[in-house]
Amino acid sequence: MKTLGLIGGMSWESSAQYYRLINEEVRRRLGAAHSAQLLMWSVDFAPIKQLQHDGDWDALARHMVDAAERLQAGGADVLLICTNTMHALTAQIEAACPLPLLHIADPTATAVVAAGWRRVGLLGTAFTMEQDFYRGRLAGRFGLEVLVPEAEDRQQVHDIIYQELIAGVVSERSRQVYADVIARLVARGAEAIILGCTEIMLLVRPQDSAVPLFDTTSLHAQAAVDAALAG
Template identity: 40%
Template sequence: MKTLGLIGGTSWHSTVVYYQLINKWVGEAIGSQANPELILYSINIEIMREQDRDKINAKYLEVSEKLIAAGAEGILICANTPHMASAYVQPKIPVPILHIAEATGREASRLGLKKLGLLGNRPTMTGSFIPEVLREKFGITTIIPEDHCLSQAHEYVSKELTQGKFTEAARKFFMNQINLLQERGAEGIILGCTELPLLIDGSQVGLPTLATTDLHARMAVDFILGD
């Protein structure tokens, strides 16, 4: 098995989910008598809230280099938003960053989806780090909620979901956004926040939902096992 370096902490709630899923699925593949070798570096989430792109890039490069020095053969960023640093970091390190958008694109392509709605916090929805990978590698178009809804979505994610709070008001808001995205042509919905699948029951949505955390963790397992 390959050794994987995990960059977590943004938020620690999502990091726990990643760690649990990777160990669970590797165990299902090889048996419970063994588990993968993982190296975890947990970053203080405040760096994301400062929204200083240069500082974020520098931090993720620094941490990636530390993980590689410790033996990591690949890097997994355990959240959606910090992937904004991946394009800066990847050319500067000798091991692959397993990109969350690539994991999402593979599943969307398998399902034959070409237009996806994207939900998450503001940086994830408005940033280029997911749409560019989907467009350039898979020919997939992404759409996001209307401008006047972005702030409310960001508030629910940053002030509630990443703090472990799951309210009915948040659920209704995001379900309404899904309906609006579907009306605009979305064939599937990217749940681009680790906590969104905990809030929204995919079986109650009238089109495919792509839970990025699950897809990303599966990608990590494939890498660890050499598939």
């Protein structure tokens, strides 16, 4: 079994789900006594959050490269970033660290394409919804047409992530907000919805959407187990 290196803490609420999902999948595949061989470098999210909103991506890149190098030094074989937003720094991490990086968008897009969908709605932080690092990868590598919410809806989705979900707050009011945003994306032609923030799976349920949901946290965790158990 390969050793997985997880860059976590962004937020720890979703990183905890990664730990659970990866270990559950290893146990399912190998048997009850088995668990994953992994390392996690969990950052303090408060300064990361501030740098994100300040737009200081150079400083954020230094944090992520430092985390990757620590995991490499600890014996990791494969890297995962346990958040969608920080995949904006994929190129910097790959340039600085030789370990293979399992990009969160790839298993997600692969699952969407395998299910036969081509036009997807994307929910996530404002950075993920508005910048091209994520939408461009979905479109350029997988041929997906990506719809994002309108500006007011994007702000609501972003605020709920940063004001509630990263703090473990799950409210019915916010669940309804997301359900309404999803409905508007579906009305614009979305055939499926990508939950493109690793905390959204804590809030949104299948019954909150008229179309299939693709949870990046679960799909990334499954792909991590694939990588860990591959020849």
